[in-house]
Amino acid sequence: MTKATTSKIKIAKARAAKPLAAKTVPVKSPPQLKSKFSQDTIAIVYDFDGTLSPQPMQEYTVLPKIGIEPQAFWKQVHEEAIATGSDPMLVYMRLMMEKLYKNDSVKITREDFSAMAEKIQYFPGVESWFPHINAYVKKRGAGKVNVQHYIISAGQKEILEGVSIRKYFKQIYASEYHFNQYGIATFPKLLITDTSKTQFLFRINKGKESLSESINDHMPESERPIPFSNMIYIGDGMTDVPSMALSKKSGGHAIAVFNPKIAKTKETCVRLLEAGRVDFIAPADYRNASKLAARVELLLDSVIAGVAYAAEVAACKAENKAENRTDS
Ligand SMILES: [Mg+2]
Numbered sequence: 517m518t519k520a521t522t523s524k525i526k527i528a529k530a531r532a533a534k535p536l537a538a539k540t541v542p543v544k545s546p547p548q549l550k551s552k553f554s555q556d557t558i559a560i561v562y563d564f565d566g567t568l569s570p571q572p573m574q575e576y577t578v579l580p581k582i583g584i585e586p587q588a589f590w591k592q593v594h595e596e597a598i599a600t601g602s603d604p605m606l607v608y609m610r611l612m613m614e615k616l617y618k619n620d621s622v623k624i625t626r627e628d629f630s631a632m633a634e635k636i637q638y639f640p641g642v643e644s645w646f647p648h649i650n651a652y653v654k655k656r657g658a659g660k661v662n663v664q665h666y667i668i669s670a671g672q673k674e675i676l677e678g679v680s681i682r683k684y685f686k687q688i689y690a691s692e693y694h695f696n697q698y699g700i701a702t703f704p705k706l707l708i709t710d711t712s713k714t715q716f717l718f719r720i721n722k723g724k725e726s727l728s729e730s731i732n733d734h735m736p737e738s739e740r741p742i743p744f745s746n747m748i749y750i751g752d753g754m755t756d757v758p759s760m761a762l763s764k765k766s767g768g769h770a771i772a773v774f775n776p777k778i779a780k781t782k783e784t785c786v787r788l789l790e791a792g793r794v795d796f797i798a799p800a801d802y803r804n805a806s807k808l809a810a811r812v813e814l815l816l817d818s819v820i821a822g823v824a825y826a827a828e829v830a831a832c833k834a835e836n837k838a839e840n841r842t843d844s
Pocket of ligand 1: 563564565566567751752753755
C-alpha cells in the first residue's frame with residue numbers, strides 16, 4: 517500500500533468518525549433538541565419565628581443580653597411604630613442597638629450574634645426534619661428530583677447564620693445589620709418585611725438568588741429553575757399571608773403551622789385555611805409520623821408526580837422534534 521493510499525484511508529476514517537453534529541444542517545431547521553429537563557428541584561421555604569422555633573429569635577438571644585422582658589420590648593416597638601408612623605421592623609432593629617449600646621462597653625459583632633443562636637429552641641423534630649425530608653424526596657423521586665430548603669425571615673440573618681440547622685439551608689434571607697470598620701453592628705442594612713418576603717420567592721423561582729442580581733427581567737416560565745408548582749411555603753401566621761398568597765396564586769403550595777400550646781395560634785391558622793391561603797394546617801411538630809410530616813409528604817408526592825409529568829412532556833417534545841429533524 518502506498519503512502520498516498522494510506523493517508524487517503526486515514527482521512528476517510530477521520531471523516532467517518534466525525535460526530536453527527538458536524539454535518540451541515542439547513543439553517544431554517546436547526547437542531548432543536550431541548551437541553552435536559554431541568555425543573556426537577558423542589559424548594560421548601562420556611563418562615564422562622566413561630567414556624568421552626570416557638571418564640572421570636574430575639575427572645576432567646578439579644579433581649580436576655582439587654583435584660584429586658586420580651587413583652588415590654590415588643591410593646592415599646594409597637595407603640596413607637598404607631599406613634600411615629602415607622603416600620604416596626606426598623607424600630608425593633610434600631611431599639612435593639614440603642615439598648616445594647618446604652619452601656620458604652622458593649623460592642624456587638626457578627627460573631628456575637630451568631631454565637632447567641634445556640635440559645636434558640638426549636639419545635640419538636642426540627643433538627644431531624646431536614647435529613648428525613650431529603651431522604652423522602654430521594655426515595656420517592658427515584659433520585660431524579662432534588663429538594664432544597666430556604667429560610668425567609670423578618671428576623672436577623674446574623675443570628676440565623678449561627679443556628680445548629682444552618683447546614684440544611686441553601687439560602688437564608690433575613691434582615692441584616694451594617695457592621696462598621698471595627699466590625700460593630702451600627703445600622704440596619706437590609707430589611708425584610710411581610711411583603712418584601714415575596715421578592716425572595718421570585719429570586720428562588722428565577723434562580724437569581726443573589727441580591728446583586730436583578731429579578732425584574734422577564735423570564736419565560738419554562739426557563740425558571742424552580743417553578744412555583746415545585747414550591748412549598750411553610751409559615752405560622754398573618755405575617756406570612758403575602759408569601760402564602762403568592763405561592764398559592766402561582767400554582768404552589770402553602771402550609772400554616774401552629775403552636776399546640778397556644779390556642780390563638782391555631783385560630784390564626786384556621787382563618788388562613790378558611791380564606792384559602794393554605795393547603796393544610798398542622799401543629800408545628802416536625803417529628804416523623806406527625807400530622808405535619810404526613811401532609812408535607814403528601815404534597816411532596818404530588819409535586820414529584822408533577823415533576824415526572826413535566827419531564828415526560830419535555831422528553832416527548834424533544835423526541836418528536838428530533839424525529840422531524842431526521843425526516844426533513
Ligand atoms: Mg413567623
